[in-house]
Amino acid sequence: MKFLPHPRSLLVCLALAFAGIAHAQDSAFDEPPMPTKTVPPTYPNALKTEGISGMVTVSLTVDEKGNVANVVVKKSTRPEFEQPAIDAVSRWKFEPGKKDGKPVAVQVVVPVKFSAK
Numbered sequence: 524m525k526f527l528p529h530p531r532s533l534l535v536c537l538a539l540a541f542a543g544i545a546h547a548q549d550s551a552f553d554e555p556p557m558p559t560k561t562v563p564p565t566y567p568n569a570l571k572t573e574g575i576s577g578m579v580t581v582s583l584t585v586d587e588k589g590n591v592a593n594v595v596v597k598k599s600t601r602p603e604f605e606q607p608a609i610d611a612v613s614r615w616k617f618e619p620g621k622k623d624g625k626p627v628a629v630q631v632v633v634p635v636k637f638s639a640k
Contacts, residue, residue: 552620556585556629559618564611564635567603574639577601579608581633587626589617597632608635 570577577600584593594613596605612633620629 552622552627552629553624554621556589556617556620556631558615559589560614560616562611562614564604564607564637566637566639567607570601570603570637571639575601576639577604577637579604579635579637581608581612581635582630583612583633584628584630585617585619586628587619589619589626591615591617593630604635604637607637611635 579599580597582593582595582597583591586592591613594609596609599605599608612635619626621627
């Protein structure tokens with residue numbers, strides 16, 4: 524199973540994604556939340572054995588303490604990938620987003636990739 528080529532690649536991708544969100548919603552916060560701990564999803568054995576890859580896009584809230592809440596699947600290529608994606612991102616930790624230098628809750632959208640290669 525490969526989540527992304529390298530953990531730093533994940534952080535760079537997420538940083539870019541959150542920077543784009545910050546630009547789109549700059550009134551909600553000045554600084555986007557940044558991941559400090561990521562957990563890869565558990566690859567469903569049947570799909571891994573068959574070599575099936577996929578993607579799940581989840582919406583989540585990063586609270587003022589950097590904890591994840593309200594994880595909701597927005598889109599997925601296979602329903603079997605959805606719960607593993609939810610379980611993984613629910614365990615992530617963040618440096619919270621900030622508005623005027625103070626931590627604020629921020630809603631973000633995160634892609635979770637499953638690659639059988």
